[in-house]
Amino acid sequence: MPAAAKSTLPEEPPPSSPAPAAATPMMAQYLDIKAAHSDALLFYRMGDFYELFFADAEIASRALGITLTKRGRHLNEDIAMCGVPVHAADDYLQKLIAKGFRVAVCEQLEDPAEAKKRGSKSVVRRDVTRLVTPGTITEERLLDPSETSYFLSIGRTKGTAATPEMALAWIDISTGQFRLSETAPDRLLSDILRIAPREITVSESVFHDPALRPVFDTLGLAVTPLPPSLFDSASAQDRLTRFYGVNTLDGFGRFNRAELSAASGALAYVERTQISERPVLQRPQRDDAAGTLFIDAATRANLEIERTLSGSREGSLLKAVDRTVTGGGARLLAERLRSPLTDYCTINERLDSVSFFLIADDALPGQMRECLKRCPDMLRALSRLSLNRGGPRDLAAIRDGLQIANAVRELLHREELPKELLEAHEFLSSAPGVVMRDLDAALADEVPFLKRDGGFVRAGYHEELDELRALRDESRKVIAALQSSYAEETGVRSLKIKYNNVLGYFIEVTALNADALTATDEAKGRFIHRQTLASAMRFTTTELADLESRIANAADRALSIEMEIFDGLQARVIEAAESLRGAANAIAVIDVSMGLARLAESEGYCRPKVDDSRNFAVTAGRHPVVEQALRKQAANPFVANDCDLSPEGNSEQGAIWLLTGPNMGGKSTFLRQNALIAILAQMGAFVPAGSAHLGVVDRLFSRVGASDDLARGRSTFMVEMVETAAILNQAGDRSLVILDEIGRGTSTFDGLSIAWATVEHLHGENRCRTLFATHFHELTALSETLSSLHNVTMRVKEWEGDVIFLHEVGRGAADRSYGVQVAKLAGLPESVVLRARAVLDQLEAQGRDTKASKLIDDLPLFSAVARHDAPQPKSNALEQAVENLAPDDLSPREALEALYRLKDIHRGKPR
Numbered sequence: 001m002p003a004a005a006k007s008t009l010p011e012e013p014p015p016s017s018p019a020p021a022a023a024t025p026m027m028a029q030y031l032d033i034k035a036a037h038s039d040a041l042l043f044y045r046m047g048d049f050y051e052l053f054f055a056d057a058e059i060a061s062r063a064l065g066i067t068l069t070k071r072g073r074h075l076n077e078d079i080a081m082c083g084v085p086v087h088a089a090d091d092y093l094q095k096l097i098a099k100g101f102r103v104a105v106c107e108q109l110e111d112p113a114e115a116k117k118r119g120s121k122s123v124v125r126r127d128v129t130r131l132v133t134p135g136t137i138t139e140e141r142l143l144d145p146s147e148t149s150y151f152l153s154i155g156r157t158k159g160t161a162a163t164p165e166m167a168l169a170w171i172d173i174s175t176g177q178f179r180l181s182e183t184a185p186d187r188l189l190s191d192i193l194r195i196a197p198r199e200i201t202v203s204e205s206v207f208h209d210p211a212l213r214p215v216f217d218t219l220g221l222a223v224t225p226l227p228p229s230l231f232d233s234a235s236a237q238d239r240l241t242r243f244y245g246v247n248t249l250d251g252f253g254r255f256n257r258a259e260l261s262a263a264s265g266a267l268a269y270v271e272r273t274q275i276s277e278r279p280v281l282q283r284p285q286r287d288d289a290a291g292t293l294f295i296d297a298a299t300r301a302n303l304e305i306e307r308t309l310s311g312s313r314e315g316s317l318l319k320a321v322d323r324t325v326t327g328g329g330a331r332l333l334a335e336r337l338r339s340p341l342t343d344y345c346t347i348n349e350r351l352d353s354v355s356f357f358l359i360a361d362d363a364l365p366g367q368m369r370e371c372l373k374r375c376p377d378m379l380r381a382l383s384r385l386s387l388n389r390g391g392p393r394d395l396a397a398i399r400d401g402l403q404i405a406n407a408v409r410e411l412l413h414r415e416e417l418p419k420e421l422l423e424a425h426e427f428l429s430s431a432p433g434v435v436m437r438d439l440d441a442a443l444a445d446e447v448p449f450l451k452r453d454g455g456f457v458r459a460g461y462h463e464e465l466d467e468l469r470a471l472r473d474e475s476r477k478v479i480a481a482l483q484s485s486y487a488e489e490t491g492v493r494s495l496k497i498k499y500n501n502v503l504g505y506f507i508e509v510t511a512l513n514a515d516a517l518t519a520t521d522e523a524k525g526r527f528i529h530r531q532t533l534a535s536a537m538r539f540t541t542t543e544l545a546d547l548e549s550r551i552a553n554a555a556d557r558a559l560s561i562e563m564e565i566f567d568g569l570q571a572r573v574i575e576a577a578e579s580l581r582g583a584a585n586a587i588a589v590i591d592v593s594m595g596l597a598r599l600a601e602s603e604g605y606c607r608p609k610v611d612d613s614r615n616f617a618v619t620a621g622r623h624p625v626v627e628q629a630l631r632k633q634a635a636n637p638f639v640a641n642d643c644d645l646s647p648e649g650n651s652e653q654g655a656i657w658l659l660t661g662p663n664m665g666g667k668s669t670f671l672r673q674n675a676l677i678a679i680l681a682q683m684g685a686f687v688p689a690g691s692a693h694l695g696v697v698d699r700l701f702s703r704v705g706a707s708d709d710l711a712r713g714r715s716t717f718m719v720e721m722v723e724t725a726a727i728l729n730q731a732g733d734r735s736l737v738i739l740d741e742i743g744r745g746t747s748t749f750d751g752l753s754i755a756w757a758t759v760e761h762l763h764g765e766n767r768c769r770t771l772f773a774t775h776f777h778e779l780t781a782l783s784e785t786l787s788s789l790h791n792v793t794m795r796v797k798e799w800e801g802d803v804i805f806l807h808e809v810g811r812g813a814a815d816r817s818y819g820v821q822v823a824k825l826a827g828l829p830e831s832v833v834l835r836a837r838a839v840l841d842q843l844e845a846q847g848r849d850t851k852a853s854k855l856i857d858d859l860p861l862f863s864a865v866a867r868h869d870a871p872q873p874k875s876n877a878l879e880q881a882v883e884n885l886a887p888d889d890l891s892p893r894e895a896l897e898a899l900y901r902l903k904d905i906h907r908g909k910p911r
């Protein structure tokens with residue numbers, strides 16, 4: 001779906017909105033509600049269905065593949081209609097949300113019986129209770145347990161030099177997380193990508209600002225404009241204090257005006273979408289953008305951190321390093337990977353946690369893992385409960401989660417815990433034990449999904465409920481006894497007492513046996529006729545009616561007791577939200593640390609040394625994704641390589657490694673692996689290397705892989721140059737820059753000149769640690785003038801005219817790219833390969849400055865080569881030679897000679 005504010009009715013004419021007076025009362029109500037939610041599909045509740053009308057029906061039937069019908073006429077036109085059953089609504093919502101629609105869910109707010117009391121024509125009261133949008137869903141089935149579900153609000157104020165102009169606020173309603181951060185127009189895109197929201201809301205002025213349009217277009221997310229008043233920083237304080245029920249924001253920390261504006265917009269969006277319900281949100285936490293590694297949009301995409309360029313999770317860095325076992329852990333890992341840190345102290349604290357599990361005694365990690373595996377998603381259950389959308393399973397999730405938190409705390413009870421785990425232990429210790437005990441006492445072991453089904457309160461918890469349940473169970477026996485007594489009394493052995501929703505309990509006999517219940521006046525007085533069917537007659541008795549009303553009352557009363565108990569428990573849970581959240585986050589931290597320790601152990605990763613130096617010294621580094629992929633394919637093992645970009649002597653200037661080597665030699669892999677090692681180290685993970693010493697990187701830039709951006713009118717070369725410009729303009733002396741084949745998208749001389757000047761700029765101006773891969777071997781001459789530039793090359797072996805890739809990085813420069821050999825491996829027609837080789841030989845003999853016209857003179861025409869010089873296709877010659885062999889006639893010596901001859905034919909040099 002396109003970015004920009006998406007109306008759900010993008011290309012559709014608005015539904016005809018006739019004067020309500022002309023409509024039936026129900027249609028008038030529908031049109032009123034629809035008018036207030038014109039940007040969403042309206043799910044209009046009618047009994048057990050959500051119905052959609054007019055254009056909504058047409059859109060939904062197309063999007064969901066459901067039948068479009070008609071329901072009456074309106075202004076002389078048929079009313080289009082389609083519907084989805086309430087019990088299956090989640091599935092349909094999921095499909096619509098995935099397609100970028102917003103859905104307004106309109107519920108019946110009273111019992112139809114109530115409405116009838118106001119007159120036969122009166123309409124059931126209805127209103128929208130919730131707006132479902134991509135970034136505000138809470139249903140378990142609609143959410144991926146391992147992915148955060150943020151919506152983001154952008155705040156902007158006029159600003160002065162001292163206060164930033166823009167800020168971001170992002171909320172995950174499904175977990176209650178609420179964060180704030182400063183931003184700036186030039187880093188807006190990369191900051192938003194770091195957060196990875198599903199949806200964005202902005203004030204109308206931001207929405208219509210042409211300078212920001214490219215950002216929204218690139219993101220391709222739904223962007224909803226809201227009135228500017230909702231982003232007003234002056235009234236933001238009021239909105240926040242009202243939401244949190246506090247008098248002042250003093251306890252929240254200090255926020256600048258842009259942050260307040262963003263927070264206000266975010267809360268306004270919560271209110272808009274959740275209508276009357278309020279999720280329990282944590283207090284807004286400030287997220288220091290300066291404390292995270294800046295990764296620009298192109299780098300983020302090219303390094304395939306969370307998804308590959310084709311959008312799949314398989315093949316991404318995240319997938320390769322994720323060993324978490326809980327939803328919360330998986331979400332935290334993804335967030336950490338998205339936002340590596342720049343503060344080396346915090347990085348080392350995280351690394352300490354990983355080390356702790358690596359060196360912990362044998363039993364601890366195994367026991368802890370078993371414990372964590374069973375841990376339910378407490379945060380998401382808590383959120384549903386706070387929005388009144390929870391069920392008994394959510395209460396059970398909190399109960400089970402708290403029990404696991406307790407077990408985890410006991411397992412972690414050690415003398416020497418590293419700081420992060422010590423904090424986690426403290427949070428687990430303050431988990432609300434009373435709530436756990438209450439839930440444990442009240443809830444049955446197995447509970448139903450819906451609270452209206454009842455049966456979730458444990459037997460023995462509530463005396464009256466137990467009595468009512470006994471009555472219900474007893475009634476079954478009473479009915480069975482009644483049935484046999486009636487059968488005996490009437491002599492109809494097949495008489496049954498049955499139940500349906502229309503008649504309730506009734507006695508049923510076949511039509512042939514009906515006389516026994518109707519023949520005498522006495523029988524007629526006793527068995528009251530209810531219904532005659534073709535083959536059966538149905539009756540009731542005062543006794544049976546009495547029993548039925550007692551059973552119905554007992555069931556109603558039992559359910560209302562269960563509802564009260566549910567409400568009480570829900571309130572207890574919501575009261576304890578803060579400490580529950582602390583415990584859930586602690587479990588996520590432990591899960592991430594344990595997962596990274598398992599990864600380090602199984603994959604042989606090492607703990608990086610991270611400090612504030614300018615070093616970048618990796619020995620035996622590997623690419624985390626390629627290494628695992630090669631192993632899966634049972635291919636040759638990954639070849640580890642060193643990389644040292646550390647400054648030399650007392651210099652502060654990082655080194656530039658100029659990497660040459662053949663196509664397919666492993667240059668891109670080497671470049672990317674070092675960028676990924678920096679990301680892993682700074683998120684607090686062990687790294688795929690023998691050893692690594694990294695001075696924190698503040699900005700990571702990579703230009704690897706080429707793509708065009710035709711939608712924005714940029715060719716492949718243009719994109720390459722825009723990205724290179726961004727790097728040269730922004731990289732500082734703490735940055736890490738990875739550049740792959742700059743200048744390849746244009747003519748050789750233009751490309752070489754651009755690459756040449758780029759290297760000089762990186763060396764003289766940016767002075768950052770740099771890996772620069774190129775096929776322009778002329779650049780290696782720069783090592784003579786640029787002191788921090790070193791030539792390295794991917795080693796290859798030539799063997800009988802073919803090239804063997806060793807994937808080893810060594811000092812020195814390549815003198816050729818072996819492009820023709822690689823082309824041959826790729827299956828180019830043999831005649832083309834031969835011709836290319838001839839052209840290349842000629843070029844190399846004459847020097848590169850040879851004019852093309854001269855080449856044409858010197859090289860025989862292709863057709864000539866094909867006709868006269870091209871050898872017989874090798875396979876034919878070989879086949880012929882083998883055909884001619886008569887093994888039985890050969891002496892051993894002749895056989896040996898024949899073998900040599902075959903080899904020569906194979907090499908193309910027949911004797």
Ligand SMILES: Nc1ncnc2c1ncn2[C@@H]1O[C@H](COP(=O)(O)OP(=O)(O)OP(=O)(O)O)[C@@H](O)[C@H]1O
Pocket residue numbers: 626636637638639640641661662663664665666667668669670807808
């Ligand atoms: N260190 C390594 N050990 C084992 N295999 C490797 C290694 N590095 C790369 N490879 C394999 O070689 C293939 C080619 O690597 P890569 O794309 O990095 O080469 P390249 O030099 O960048 O090629 P080109 O110049 O054509 O873009 C990879 O797909 C991978 O399977």
